[in-house]
Amino acid sequence: MAKESLTEQIALTEVVAQEAPKKTSGVGLWLTQNGVFLFLVVLAVFAAFFVNGFGSLDNVTNILNRAVPLGIVAVGMTFVVISGNYLDLSVVAQVATSGVIFLAVGSEYGLGVAALAATGAAILYGLVNGLAVGLFKANAVIVTLATTYIGLGLLRYFSGGSIFFGPPDGPMDVFGSGKVGPVPYSAFVFLGLTLVLSLVLTRTNFGFLVKSFGVNERATRLGGVNTDMVIVGAFLVTALAAMIAGFVFAAFSNTAVSTMAQGFDFKALGAIIIGGTSVFGGRGSVLRTLLGVIFVSVLDNVLTLLGFTFGFQQLALGVLILLAVTLDVLSRKLGQQ
Amino acid sequence: MTQTMELGNLQKPGLGPKLKAFVRRRTEGRAVILLAVISLVVVFYEPLVFTAYPVTLGRIALIGLVALGLTAVILMGELDLSVASTLAASGVIVAVIPDLRIAIPVALLTGIAVGIVNAFFVAIVGIASFIATLGMLFGLSGLAFVLSGEVPVNLQNQDAGILFSQPVLGPLTPRILLFLLVFIALQLFVTRMKAGREFFAVGGNRQAAYDSGIPVKRRIFTGFIISGFVSALAGVIYTLTLTTASPDAGSNVLLSSFAAAIIGGNYLKGGKGSIVGTLLGATALGMLQTTFLMSGIQVPVQNTLIGAILLLAVITDPTSLRALIEKLRSALSKRAKVAPS
Numbered sequence: 001m002a003k004e005s006l007t008e009q010i011a012l013t014e015v016v017a018q019e020a021p022k023k024t025s026g027v028g029l030w031l032t033q034n035g036v037f038l039f040l041v042v043l044a045v046f047a048a049f050f051v052n053g054f055g056s057l058d059n060v061t062n063i064l065n066r067a068v069p070l071g072i073v074a075v076g077m078t079f080v081v082i083s084g085n086y087l088d089l090s091v092v093a094q095v096a097t098s099g100v101i102f103l104a105v106g107s108e109y110g111l112g113v114a115a116l117a118a119t120g121a122a123i124l125y126g127l128v129n130g131l132a133v134g135l136f137k138a139n140a141v142i143v144t145l146a147t148t149y150i151g152l153g154l155l156r157y158f159s160g161g162s163i164f165f166g167p168p169d170g171p172m173d174v175f176g177s178g179k180v181g182p183v184p185y186s187a188f189v190f191l192g193l194t195l196v197l198s199l200v201l202t203r204t205n206f207g208f209l210v211k212s213f214g215v216n217e218r219a220t221r222l223g224g225v226n227t228d229m230v231i232v233g234a235f236l237v238t239a240l241a242a243m244i245a246g247f248v249f250a251a252f253s254n255t256a257v258s259t260m261a262q263g264f265d266f267k268a269l270g271a272i273i274i275g276g277t278s279v280f281g282g283r284g285s286v287l288r289t290l291l292g293v294i295f296v297s298v299l300d301n302v303l304t305l306l307g308f309t310f311g312f313q314q315l316a317l318g319v320l321i322l323l324a325v326t327l328d329v330l331s332r333k334l335g336q337q
Numbered sequence: 338m339t340q341t342m343e344l345g346n347l348q349k350p351g352l353g354p355k356l357k358a359f360v361r362r363r364t365e366g367r368a369v370i371l372l373a374v375i376s377l378v379v380v381f382y383e384p385l386v387f388t389a390y391p392v393t394l395g396r397i398a399l400i401g402l403v404a405l406g407l408t409a410v411i412l413m414g415e416l417d418l419s420v421a422s423t424l425a426a427s428g429v430i431v432a433v434i435p436d437l438r439i440a441i442p443v444a445l446l447t448g449i450a451v452g453i454v455n456a457f458f459v460a461i462v463g464i465a466s467f468i469a470t471l472g473m474l475f476g477l478s479g480l481a482f483v484l485s486g487e488v489p490v491n492l493q494n495q496d497a498g499i500l501f502s503q504p505v506l507g508p509l510t511p512r513i514l515l516f517l518l519v520f521i522a523l524q525l526f527v528t529r530m531k532a533g534r535e536f537f538a539v540g541g542n543r544q545a546a547y548d549s550g551i552p553v554k555r556r557i558f559t560g561f562i563i564s565g566f567v568s569a570l571a572g573v574i575y576t577l578t579l580t581t582a583s584p585d586a587g588s589n590v591l592l593s594s595f596a597a598a599i600i601g602g603n604y605l606k607g608g609k610g611s612i613v614g615t616l617l618g619a620t621a622l623g624m625l626q627t628t629f630l631m632s633g634i635q636v637p638v639q640n641t642l643i644g645a646i647l648l649l650a651v652i653t654d655p656t657s658l659r660a661l662i663e664k665l666r667s668a669l670s671k672r673a674k675v676a677p678s
Contacts, residue, residue: 086467132648135664136657139605141416141467142595146648149592153641161637228664266475279468311482311584318476325464325472 067297069249074268076241084214084281089144093151098246099256126239134231176251198286214281364602368617398516401619404597406567414607415466419473420568421587427572432582448569452562481584498580540607
């Protein structure tokens, strides 16, 4: 008990020391930290007035349907980013694995078995990534790049690269196409998960340790915390979220294929960074990621409605990531003055 | 590595410690082991890899070129994820501009420009390299799609492409020769030139490098420019060889080039590694891929195996092993302390 409270105190002083906002440069600091709010409002207002069909209910449903799987991945991955381990590229493989398992196993043995299998796969991903990064101190980018290829290769081998269809009007299909007004069921799953994860990050010991690990790895370790397990935990959260995202994504179209989640890794990271979670770790929140996801999805939608192709969307996201990180660095510099 | 060290012990005293120190200083151990294992397996199961060596060499050149450029950046403890889409973008540029005399310089200049932008964000703005180059990875991949109109573009001057695939020196095609040229140039640069040797200092201890008067920022620019230029060159070669350019050409490059550099013993934290190591790593991977190709192993299985090798390579990094051993030791000593009480 005594040891734990000491840890908390050390970590707390660290967090407080780093996070305490300096009052000297108010407006600039606020802008650099919360610029995405402004951008989002400007973008939405612009779109509502000048883009045909943006405000329609159908389009809102469309945006939500696209945003939800990406969002679920992103809120989960926020844990890895905040813990200072950059990102988890293997979500691409995780989402696809889960989607394929839910449709392939689910239509054969029922959803319960499928859920068990998918959870097992997710835990395996989380453990391999987490142990390699936490215990072996390997670089997260490379480790998850490797597990992406391992996972996707195995998935493609076992699935034969084929597309799986769920039975029409099966439980997956009913869930995937159901909606309340313009809001699909899956959006509620996303919102619920965001709230839960937000509480985990801000209110539990584990969330606290993830944050303090991101701020100062050494201090957290010296405080007697088993830091390896914190990292494993962060990767497990990401993997479980990706599993749920796979379910939602497969249910939406009632199909699953090993390439279904291509681009999710970087897009989710883009949403996290644009939301304002620092890639340097330690600073950020799940709710900010929610905002980032909405921003990225609205932007994609507006660009599509305006007739811009995939290439331009990719280009825009790249520029936005660089801009967001530059802002992050600027806010750090302003905060230190 | 252990084998070589034992050998060192058998030598006469005097030479023994020297050899031991030499082995300990080298970082290519794992690459040598992997290469030896793969060579042995290949000799017995798929000797075609050796007899059809132009194919194998071509494969090695393909994997290795990007990895060589990447090594320059990794030596300084930075990552360059943008190599994949630099390759795609420069490949598309070569195909889109009809006159090759203009197209190739433009493509190579694009690579240099990418390097400068990357280095600007890393050295001047101060963004972690993996994220700055991630932005570039996205941006350039978008650019490649925009320039090509989202479809593969055929090279206008098909004859040049065909000519480019012909052997010029014995069995060596221009592609392999260019790869060797880049290897020799980089090896000389890193080991014999002041600027190149400073890479190790920048990667080993940046503050110390800065304090001892090494122009750290300029070296970071040098490294990223090398990496950008070399991957643009790889893109040009890729398009000329295939006589067509696809905007998503670089999708597998990221895995194989990073795998080659890491298997080659380059520390991701920087300061240790070698160009020779990357060559060995690329050779091992190239032979492995050719073996897969010739024995008809499916692509998904290939990717799984290469992914597994990369994972193994990155967790058997000496720093990782040391961290693990220390942890085990402290866990054991804790248990020993608890037991008597």
